[in-house]
Amino acid sequence: MLIETETTPNPSTLKFLPGRAVMASGTRDFASAEAAAASPLAEALFDLGDVTGVFFGRDFISVTAAPGTDWARLKPDVLGLLLDHFSADMPLFKQGGADFSVPSEDETFASDPADAEIVEQIQDLIATRIRPAVQGDGGDITYRGFEKGRVYLSMHGACAGCPSSTATLKNGIEQLLRYYVPEVTEVRAV
Numbered sequence: 001m002l003i004e005t006e007t008t009p010n011p012s013t014l015k016f017l018p019g020r021a022v023m024a025s026g027t028r029d030f031a032s033a034e035a036a037a038a039s040p041l042a043e044a045l046f047d048l049g050d051v052t053g054v055f056f057g058r059d060f061i062s063v064t065a066a067p068g069t070d071w072a073r074l075k076p077d078v079l080g081l082l083l084d085h086f087s088a089d090m091p092l093f094k095q096g097g098a099d100f101s102v103p104s105e106d107e108t109f110a111s112d113p114a115d116a117e118i119v120e121q122i123q124d125l126i127a128t129r130i131r132p133a134v135q136g137d138g139g140d141i142t143y144r145g146f147e148k149g150r151v152y153l154s155m156h157g158a159c160a161g162c163p164s165s166t167a168t169l170k171n172g173i174e175q176l177l178r179y180y181v182p183e184v185t186e187v188r189a190v
Contacts, residue, residue: 001018001086001087003017003086004019006138008138008139010139013062014062014078015137015138018086020086021059027056029140029157030055038094039054039056040092041081042056044081044085045078048078051074052066055138057135058135060138061082062139111146115183119146121181122146122181125176139155140155140156141173144190150186151177151184154190155169169187170187174186
């Protein structure tokens with residue numbers, strides 16, 4: 001079995017592609033060792049000590065290391081765990097722990113029913129143009145709401161905490177949404 005590795009715009013995160021589906025649907029973000037208890041694989045990755053985040057995408061796993069971690073030392077250990085896990089066809093989640101969606105966040109923004117058509121356009125652009133690009137970089141993006149011209153989005157995986165995520169949000173995503181949906185005035189991360 002060959003597991004490909006890709007760099008991401010976040011220098012602390014590497015993207016691992018096992019050549020098979022990781023998640024049948026949805027994504028899962030583990031931002032702490034406690035959250036990783038739902039998955040034997042995420043738990044084992046956190047047990048390496050230098051891992052501060054694990055993200056499961058459709059066909060990839062992003063692993064974020066603590067600042068100052070030497071990826072040359074950590075990468076073989078991560079690859080070993082992934083090879084063992086996928087070669088043995090081990091389950092991704094523990095029994096009863098297969099929550100396939102990104103956990104809800106405290107801050108949500110209710111959209112005005114009058115904006116339903118605008119929200120639908122925004123969500124379509126996110127699904128067809130933005131999300132595939134963000135997932136290509138080892139992360140994910142979720143729509144959180146639309147209020148008074150502002151679109152609220154949440155970044156996950158390699159994109160959460162990435163030094164270039166603000167530029168991506170403002171220079172890429174905001175411009176694209178404003179171009180196609182004139183009612184959008186701003187994009188904010190939550």
